[in-house]
Each structure stands twice: as structure tokens, then as C-alpha cells.
Amino acid sequence: MELGRRLGVDVDALFPYTGAELHLFRLLNATVVDDDGETVVPLVSITPEDIEKYGIRDFEPRAEGKTTIDEMVKKGIYHMARTPGDKLGYIAYEDFVRDPEGHPRQSTSGKIELFCQEKADIFTKLGWQDANDPIPPYATYLRPRYGYEDTFSNWEAKEKGAYPIQVFNGHYLRRSHSSFDSNGYLREAFASPVFMSAADAAERGIVTGDWVRIFNDTGSIVRQASVVETMMPGVANTMHGSWIEMDETGTSINGGTNVLIDSTTSAGVQQGYNTRLCQIEKYEAQDILPDAERPVVLPAGIEE
Numbered sequence: 001m002e003l004g005r006r007l008g009v010d011v012d013a014l015f016p017y018t019g020a021e022l023h024l025f026r027l028l029n030a031t032v033v034d035d036d037g038e039t040v041v042p043l044v045s046i047t048p049e050d051i052e053k054y055g056i057r058d059f060e061p062r063a064e065g066k067t068t069i070d071e072m073v074k075k076g077i078y079h080m081a082r083t084p085g086d087k088l089g090y091i092a093y094e095d096f097v098r099d100p101e102g103h104p105r106q107s108t109s110g111k112i113e114l115f116c117q118e119k120a121d122i123f124t125k126l127g128w129q130d131a132n133d134p135i136p137p138y139a140t141y142l143r144p145r146y147g148y149e150d151t152f153s154n155w156e157a158k159e160k161g162a163y164p165i166q167v168f169n170g171h172y173l174r175r176s177h178s179s180f181d182s183n184g185y186l187r188e189a190f191a192s193p194v195f196m197s198a199a200d201a202a203e204r205g206i207v208t209g210d211w212v213r214i215f216n217d218t219g220s221i222v223r224q225a226s227v228v229e230t231m232m233p234g235v236a237n238t239m240h241g242s243w244i245e246m247d248e249t250g251t252s253i254n255g256g257t258n259v260l261i262d263s264t265t266s267a268g269v270q271q272g273y274n275t276r277l278c279q280i281e282k283y284e285a286q287d288i289l290p291d292a293e294r295p296v297v298l299p300a301g302i303e304e
Contacts, residue, residue, distance in 0.1 A: 028059055032066055032080065037087020043078060044069050055213070114138060145264050146277045151234065163216045163277040165200060167242035169257050178241040188292035192239040193226035196280060199233040201225060206283060211283040212249065213302055214238065216276060219259030221252040222283050222291070236280060245297045254291060 004011040017025070030043035045065030047267050050056060054069065059279070067078050084090060093112070095103040104110030108118050118139035135142065143149055146163075153161035174190035195216060196206070206212055208227045213220055217302045223238060244256035252259050266284065 016218065017057075021055075024054060025074055027069065028056070033076065033088060034066075035086070037089070041054040041066060043067065044072055044100065058072075124165050125203070146275075150277055163279050165196075165234055165236050165280055166275060167194075167214060167238055167257075167260065168275040170195075170237045172239040174239065174243065178243060181241060181243045182291065182296045182298070184296070190240065192291060193222060194223040194236055194238045194255070194280070195226045195228055195231055195237040196302045197231035197233045198227050198229050199234070200231075200280065201227040206280075206282050207289075211288050212280050213283045214260065214278050214280050215251075216260055216278045218276070219252070219263050221255045221257060221259060222251070222262045223295045243297070253288060254294075254297075264284050 117137040242255045245254040
């Protein structure tokens with residue numbers, strides 16, 4: 001509202017109600033399920049005295065509420081009475097448990113399947129697992145692609161592989177997903193570094209402020225390091241949402257983390273947008289301008 005006043009906007013027309021009124025309206029508009037478990041009724045009744053006492057606007061008196069405004073203001077809660085056999089609850093699979101034959105589940109056997117060959121075959125057909133090594137038709141641990149085990153070239157000896165650091169994408173105050181990445185003030189306020197553990201940084205000769213290259217066999221980005229004691233060794237956090245800006249070597253100099261991710265899916269058919277195994281090393285070029293000092297490069301099509 002203060003910003004609107006400074007811009008010459010009639011904020012009283014845009015916001016005709018006070019903060020107290022808006023809180024009251026939430027109460028007046030609240031509904032609750034009635035005793036029959038089906039009918040929805042207003043939570044509070046409104047009397048002519050209430051309208052005068054609370055200065056209520058735009059609401060008419062009504063008597064069908066489950067409680068009074070005074071009670072809600074005094075207690076702050078409304079307790080729904082429960083009785084055995086009421087219709088206010090829901091028991092999942094109740095019909096099936098009572099009568100499995102009459103209410104079969106939508107599965108091959110008509111039952112809840114702990115052993116489900118059909119589901120396992122679907123995952124195998126999706127290509128998540130090689131046909132010669134099919135997914136088992138029962139719940140068990142499945143080694144994920146690019147998971148913890150893949151940080152080692154020799155699992156038994158715990159020898160680190162080519163990409164020993166699990167990099168995930170944290171949401172960041174500078175952006176809302178990729179929105180606002182072109183905002184110069186936010187670029188200046190939030191540098192969008194890569195947070196990495198002090199142990200991993202020391203092993204690589206990296207200190208806070210160094211430009212580092214984060215890469216795997218899918219792509220590479222560069223970011224300034226922020227070395228912290230609160231990150232677990234073997235884990236790093238890059239900032240989500242940067243627009244892709246590539247240099248002549250094919251590296252994203254603004255930290256476009258999507259270049260690190262491929263289209264791998266999990267056994268639950270979730271795509272791995274938010275984490276990937278990488279290596280981090282000190283970048284050979286340390287004269288890169290911070291984001292706030294570089295001109296904004298708009299993705300193709302946006303400038304039109």
C-alpha cells in the first residue's frame with residue numbers, strides 16, 4: 001500500500017478493507033460440515049448486534065452458524081463433536097476389506113498386490129531397467145542411477161569415481177524458479193554461488209570467492225564458491241533457476257544447472273531435475289565478471 005501511494009495509486013480503492021476486517025472476513029466466510037456429514041454450513045452465525053459490535057460490512061444477519069462470533073474470538077477454535085458411526089470420517093479400502101469379492105481393486109488379481117508382476121513389467125518396458133536385469137515385482141531397494149553408490153569407481157574399496165559430489169539445486173531468494181533472473185538489483189544482492197563443504201574445498205584448494213567449474217558427462221557450469229562448515233562432505237548446493245548463458249567452450253557461466261541434468265527417471269518415474277553427481281574443480285579463469293556486472297543475455301525469443 002505504501003508503494004502504491006508513492007506511485008500515485010488510489011490504494012483506498014484497491015484495498016477498501018482494513019487488516020482487521022480481512023481477518024474477520026476469513027471467519028465470516030468459513031464453512032464446516034454439518035452433523036449429517038454432507039451438508040456444508042457457515043461456521044459462525046451473525047446477529048444484528050454482531051454487525052454493530054464488530055462493524056461488519058457486506059454481510060447480512062444469519063442464524064444457521066454452528067457457533068457465535070464471540071465464541072470464536074474468545075476461544076480461537078471450533079471443536080467438531082464426534083460420535084461413533086458419524087459420517088465425518090473416511091476409512092480407505094473399507095469396502096474392499098469388508099467384501100473383497102464384491103469390491104475388487106483395479107489390479108490383475110483384484111487384490112492389493114505386494115507382488116505385482118504387471119507393475120514391474122511396466123517399469124522394465126519404460127527402459128528404466130535393462131530387460132536382462134528386470135525390476136523385481138516386489139518392494140525392495142533399487143540402486144538409483146547417479147545415486148550414492150555411483151560416487152565410487154570401486155564400491156567395495158570405496159574408491160571415489162569421476163563424479164564424487166552430489167549436487168542439488170536449492171531454491172534461492174534471487175529468483176522465483178527462473179523469473180526475475182534479469183533483475184539487476186537481485187543479481188547484486190544475491191550472488192548465486194555454489195555452497196560446498198569445507199572438507200571438499202580444502203581437498204581441491206578452493207576458498208570462498210574462487211570461481212569453480214561444476215561438471216559431469218552431461219555439461220558444465222561455473223560459479224563462485226561459498227565454502228561452509230555446514231555442508232556434508234560429498235554434497236554441494238547450486239542455485240536453481242538461472243537462465244542459460246554459454247561461453248565459447250560450452251560452459252554455462254551463469255550457473256544454468258539444467259545443463260548438468262539428463263532425462264533419467266527413477267523407478268517411480270520421477271525425473272531427476274534436482275540432483276546429479278558431479279565433480280568440482282577450481283576454474284582456470286578467475287577473471288569472470290560477477291553476474292551483477294555482466295550484461296543480461298536474454299534467452300532466444302524473449303527479446304522479441
